[in-house]
Amino acid sequence: MADGKGAARDFHDPRIPDRNQCVLRYLVDRWAVERPAKTHVIFEDGEEWSFLDLRRRVIEKAAGLQKLGIRQGDHVALWLPNGPDALLAFYAINYIGAVFVPFNTAYRGALLAHVVANSGARVIIVHPELAPRLSEIENAGLTHAVLTTRLEVPDFGLSTSRFEDLSGTEAELLPLDRPIDPWDIQSIIYTSGTTGPSKGVLSSYLHMFSNAGPESWPMVTQDDRYMTVAPIFHIGGMGPPFVMLARGASVAVVNSYSTDTFWDVVRKTETTVVFLLGVMATFLIKQPPSDRDRDHKVKLAFMVPFTDDAPAFKARFGIDIYTIFNMTEISSPIVSEANPVKRGTCGRPRPGVDVRLVDRNDCEVPVGEVGEMIVRTDRPWGMNSGYNANPVATAEAWRNGWFHTGDAFRMDEDGYFYFVDRMKDAIRRRGENISSFEVEAEVCAYAAVRECAAIGVPSEYSEDEVMVVVAPVPGATLDMVALTEFLVARMPYFMVPRYIRVMSELPKTPSAKVLKGDLRKEGVTVDTWDREKAGMRVRRESLTQ
Structure with a gap:
């Protein structure tokens, strides 16, 4: 060799x-x-x-x-x-x-x-x-x-x-x-x-x-076959081949997720482990029942987030359900047992990691109260090694010797963790993490827009939809269709806002920071334009193999 x-x-x-x-x-x-x-x-x-x-x-x-x-x-x-x-x-x-x-x-x-x-x-x-x-x-x-x-x-x-x-x-x-x-x-x-x-x-x-x-x-x-449908540029897509290689095991690599063909692909590839991210489990459970619902080799599924669909999913498809909390920078610090009974949990810390919930000064919050999750591992190099060519972001994330996830959690008396909200301004839509900063930068590149705030608002399916609140240049009139067409040509399909609301001025603090919390609280107002109701749907580009 x-x-x-x-x-x-x-x-x-x-x-x-x-x-x-x-x-x-x-x-x-x-x-x-x-x-x-x-x-x-x-x-x-x-x-x-x-x-x-x-x-x-x-x-x-x-x-x-x-x-x-x-x-x-x-x-x-x-x-x-x-x-x-x-x-x-x-x-x-x-x-x-x-x-x-x-x-x-x-x-x-x-x-x-x-x-x-x-x-x-x-x-x-x-x-x-x-x-x-x-x-x-x-x-x-x-x-x-x-x-x-x-x-x-x-x-x-x-x-x-x-x-x-x-x-x-x-x-x-x-x-x-x-x-x-x-x-x-x-x-x-x-x-x-x-x-x-x-x-x-x-x-x-x-x-x-x-x-x-x-x-x-x-x-x-080592006897399992893990099917990955996530793209290889995500940790969820490139991670499974590596971790199955570490076991001397098998992986099924699939182009993308499709509700209509999911079980057919599972059967064809003889998959035993699947990862159900975001709305995938919801879409599968809403399909009409079939006499082939248990005609597969899947023994377990990771469901993230762990929803109320889990018991019905297990009963219908005969699959044990686990859930976790993870992000690219860390290493699955929170993992559940099979078929957890606590509604909405992410699980408990796995061996080898320390997890704390803290306030803005990194002081631990009492059990039951909300705090930011911070993590460290017993094993050297068990988490990320920082951010490439970005020492400022690395130092900020790793302050006080712990990695700061930027996510708000609470913990119950039994040590189970529950995701509450994002402490950052990230938006999560259909399994994609979206930077509000980057959305705002592209919207503000449109000539008629003076300022913009991007926020996540609840989706009727799961996770978020992207909404932007914009203030036009004085004297300008915003054409929603033209703005959307401008953005489609400049940004990934999943970032294109569904909702656009126009205000003469965005609400701000005395220090001139936009009050995004107020905008989220107001959400989709009666004067908000809905791209999908207007008949403008933005879809993933299909690439020739």
């Missing part, structure tokens, strides 16, 4: 596992020897890769990346929808000790320019339908694009090659500068900012292992 240092252990802290337990390169090598014929990944079209086949494919692309000049520690951007190319690129990047930096496929304009500049990447692996957006921004350090598929792409300012042409043999694979350590950075995942632009979360291999590995989620075993 290439670089036989994976099994070496030159650190002695019992909290740190061996490299071949938590570092992707050594896991790929290990399972190719120990479980060569076992399926590691199955795709929606039925294609399967065994661990032996996976290693061959990964080494071929890893050597190809090295021929482009990518070396250990380099940042490599990936801008692809889910599928074989995305997963293979992810593994190949980490196999040579480079840092995996995926971008949201909905990014464009200012958001795209920000993550490109922040990423520090000079090579991007990109879908040809997305590549033209790069010509609309300053490309910062990007110099080369690796394109998937054979679609023709107009010039967008970078040298190019084809992903299918990235190849090399194991003999051509260059040796690492040093063994990849558990605390080395594995990925940078962008999560929406609330007081500034999106932040890149620095995650080590040990952070990813701790996030949902065998110790954190003991209910998931």
